[in-house]
Amino acid sequence: xxxxxxxxxxxxxxxxxxxxxxxxxxxxxxxxxxxxxxxxxxxxxxxxxxxxxxxxxxxxxxxxxxxxxxxxxxxxxxxxxxxxxxxxxxxxxxxxxxxxxxxxxxxxxxxxxxxxxxxxxxxxxxxxxxxxxxxxxxxxxxxxxxxxxxxxxxxxxxxxxxxxxxxxxxxxxxxxxxxxxxxxxxxxxxxxxxxxxxxxxxxxxxxxxxxxxxxxxxxxxxxxxxxxxxxxxxxxxxxxx
Amino acid sequence: xxxxxxxxxxxxxxxxxxxxxxxxxxxxxxxxxxxxxxxxxxxxxxxxxxxxxxxxxxxxxxxxxxxxxxxxxxxxxxxxxxxxxxxxxxxxxxxxxxxxxxxxxxxxxxxxxxxxxxxxxxxxxxxxxxxxxxxxxxxxxxxxxxxxxxxxxxxxxxxxxxxxxxxxxxxxxxxxxxxxxxxxxxxxxxxxxxxxxxxxxxxxxx
Numbered sequence: 183x184x185x186x187x188x189x190x191x192x193x194x195x196x197x198x199x200x201x202x203x204x205x206x207x208x209x210x211x212x213x214x215x216x217x218x219x220x221x222x223x224x225x226x227x228x229x230x231x232x233x234x235x236x237x238x239x240x241x242x243x244x245x246x247x248x249x250x251x252x253x254x255x256x257x258x259x260x261x262x263x264x265x266x267x268x269x270x271x272x273x274x275x276x277x278x279x280x281x282x283x284x285x286x287x288x289x290x291x292x293x294x295x296x297x298x299x300x301x302x303x304x305x306x307x308x309x310x311x312x313x314x315x316x317x318x319x320x321x322x323x324x325x326x327x328x329x330x331x332x333x334x335x336x337x338x339x340x341x342x343x344x345x346x347x348x349x350x351x352x353x354x355x356x357x358x359x360x361x362x363x364x365x366x367x368x369x370x371x372x373x374x375x376x377x378x379x380x381x382x383x384x385x386x387x388x389x390x391x392x393x394x395x396x397x398x399x400x401x402x403x404x405x406x407x408x409x410x411x412x413x414x415x416x417x418x419x420x421x422x423x
Numbered sequence: 424x425x426x427x428x429x430x431x432x433x434x435x436x437x438x439x440x441x442x443x444x445x446x447x448x449x450x451x452x453x454x455x456x457x458x459x460x461x462x463x464x465x466x467x468x469x470x471x472x473x474x475x476x477x478x479x480x481x482x483x484x485x486x487x488x489x490x491x492x493x494x495x496x497x498x499x500x501x502x503x504x505x506x507x508x509x510x511x512x513x514x515x516x517x518x519x520x521x522x523x524x525x526x527x528x529x530x531x532x533x534x535x536x537x538x539x540x541x542x543x544x545x546x547x548x549x550x551x552x553x554x555x556x557x558x559x560x561x562x563x564x565x566x567x568x569x570x571x572x573x574x575x576x577x578x579x580x581x582x583x584x585x586x587x588x589x590x591x592x593x594x595x596x597x598x599x600x601x602x603x604x605x606x607x608x609x610x611x612x613x614x615x616x617x618x619x620x621x622x623x624x625x626x627x628x629x
Contacts, residue, residue, distance in 0.1 A: 185509075191628065196436055197565040204438075206563030209484035213619050216628040217589055222545045224556050224571075225629045227507035228497060229521035237458055247456055268431050277461075281446025291442040292453035293491070293528065305456045307446045343439065343446055349507075351497045352629050354558055356567060358437040372438060375565050381435045407431045 186412040187221040188352045189268055197375035204371040205332050225352040226411075231277040231311060240309045243280075243322035247305030254304035256285025256323030260394075260401040261342060261359065261387065264316040268410030272316025278406075279309040279345040280320055287328030287338075296328055321399065327366055339366035339373065348408040359404045360386045436567065439560035441491045444525060448493070451525045465496060465537040467517025472501025472538035475610045477572065477601060480531050481559060484619030488531025492561040494524040496535060498554070503541035539610075542580055552580035552587070559616065569627045572614050575603045590625055598624045 199211035219225075239246050244253050261280075265273040283289045283306065286298035290306045304323065312318045325340045341358040348354065360367050367373055367386065376382050387404040394401045444452040450460055466474075481489040498520045499505045504512035506520045514520070520540075526533040543551045552573055559568040573581050581587055587596050601612035616624045 188629075191566075192433060193628070195432055199565055201565060204563070204565075207438075207565060208563075209487075210489065210561065210563035210618050211484075211565075212568065212623055212626050213484075214595075214623050214625075216626045218628045219586060219589060221629055222551065222586065223505065223510060223543060224497070224499075224551065224554070225569075226546075227505040227510050229519055230507060231461070235459070235461060240457060247454075266431060268433060270429065270431050279446045281442065289442045289445060290452065290454055291445050294442060305445075305449065305454060307449050307456060309446075309457075343437075343443070345439075345446060351556055351558070351569075354495070354567060355434060355436055356439045356443070356560055357434050358440075375437075376435045381432070384432065384434060385437070407434045409433050410430065 184414040186414040188226065188350060188409045188411045190218070191409060195378055195381050197377070201371070201375035204375050207375070221350070221352050226350045228347060228349060228351040228354065230349075231347070232275075233311065235277075236309050236311065241320050243305065243308045243320060246308060248303035252303045254284065254301050254323050256301075256326075258321070258399045259324050260319055260321050260399050261404060262317070262319035262390075262393065262401065263403050263405040265312050265318065265346060265348075265406045265408065266316055267348075267408050271410070272312070273348055273408055274312055274314045274316055276312050276349065277309065277347045278312065278318050279307070280322075280342050281307040282322065282325040282342045283328055285323045285326050287326030298326065298328065324361065332371055336371065337366050337369075339364045339370050344406065346406055346408060353408040355408060357406070358385060361402060362386055362388050436565060438562055438565055439493065439567070441562040443491070443493045443560060448523055448525050462495070462521065462523030465498070465520060465522035465535065466500070467515065467519065469515040470500060470518045470538045471515060472541070473610065474536065475539045475612060476534060476536050477555075477612045477614055478532070478534045479614040479616065480526070480533065481561070481616045482618065486620075488526070489561050489618075490526055490528050490531040492526055492531070492533075492559060494533065495558045496522050496524060496537070497556040497558070498537065498540040499543050501538055501541045503543040503553075505543075539574065545585075549585050550580070550583070552577050552584035554584075557616075569629050570616065570624055571599055571627070572601050572612070573599050574612060575600050595625050598622060
């Protein structure tokens with residue numbers, strides 16, 4: 183059996199491009215139909231990263247921007263889980279990058295002007311490679327909710343942005359991880375760009391008490407699923423046709 | 424026992440938002456945190472082939488440039504080989520074929536330098552014209568958009584490219600062709616990506 187093309191993306195599970203309650207999508211959503219294309223070699227390949235590309239400290243947001251002996255303000259959390267594909271196979275050695283607001287809901291970005299203060303000990307980004315079992319872990323602070331301009335009074339639920347590569351350009355994905363129990367999740371037009379409530383639930387990290395470090399750090403678990411691919415069982419067309 | 428299918432569902436996408444640069448290009452967001460940022464050099468110093476520059480913008484439905492966009496480019500080397508274990512063949516030391524493209528936050532214009540890729544042989548043996556795959560994320564884009572950049576000076580290869588030929592409307596194929604001009608001895612290709620309107624760029628559901 184040879185690995186074949188990737189399963190098509192389920193566009194009824196994924197959010198559509200046009201979601202008018204999320205106003206910015208109105209002028210940024212293509213209006214013509216996309217051209218459907220079975221993955222070619224240009225999409226079943228993708229960039230490969232290794233341990234030379236990153237440093238071990240990159241995955242620890244409690245220390246990767248903090249002054250020596252100091253740490254950021256906020257609820258200390260571990261965010262961990264596995265990266266799998268749709269066949270439930272672990273995706274090893276894949277690059278994850280995260281970014282988030284600080285505990286007050288402020289981003290370290292020159293375009294963010296929210297009045298909550300910058301935390302001098304918090305950069306707000308991290309990256310790591312999954313291990314051979316697809317496992318990853320970050321240490322950080324729980325981000326704060328913050329207001330944004332959409333309707334007059336919109337607040338983003340606490341969230342961590344996650345970028346994942348997989349092993350193919352077809353698997354490239356950016357998503358957001360929310361936290362169990364947050365009442366703002368149900369009210370957010372960005373969350374609600376996803377039509378299926380089960381799909382929304384897939385973005386809500388669960389409190390993972392068993393992995394929590396007593397007297398130290400609370401843990402949330404967030405598994406990520408990337409597209410899977412077919413195996414070629416039968417060759418109907420000889421190579422070259 | 425009742426038969427079941429035990430596939431998992433792909434994690435839903437969410438917009439990269441306006442501050443995607445913090446995570447993927449913190450230097451552009453305004454701070455220095457990593458020993459090395461990824462994606463600044465697509466081709467590396469040893470790549471063979473023609474050195475080119477690509478310039479463009481991503482334009483929204485109001486005709487305004489999108490200033491908070493981020494793009495990723497993925498391409499083969501000049502011999503048409505991808506730096507990936509499933510594509511047989513050698514690439515030059517330091518050639519990754521992948522990079523990140525960040526606009527000027529004031530104008531939305533972006534530029535990147537690379538080598539012109541060669542024609543690529545697909546796994547089924549078919550030739551694809553030289554192209555660069557692009558993935559586009561920004562605030563307001565719920566699922567990253569995939570498109571391809573082809574080259575205006577490859578008219579013969581473009582005419583037989585199996586992907587361009589999937590586009591039923593020939594007029595729309597032109598939205599994927601970057602126009603070549605030469606400036607200061609460097610070939611420059613212009614590629615504007617329009618998200619809406621009469622000249623909306625072709626996007627692929629790959």
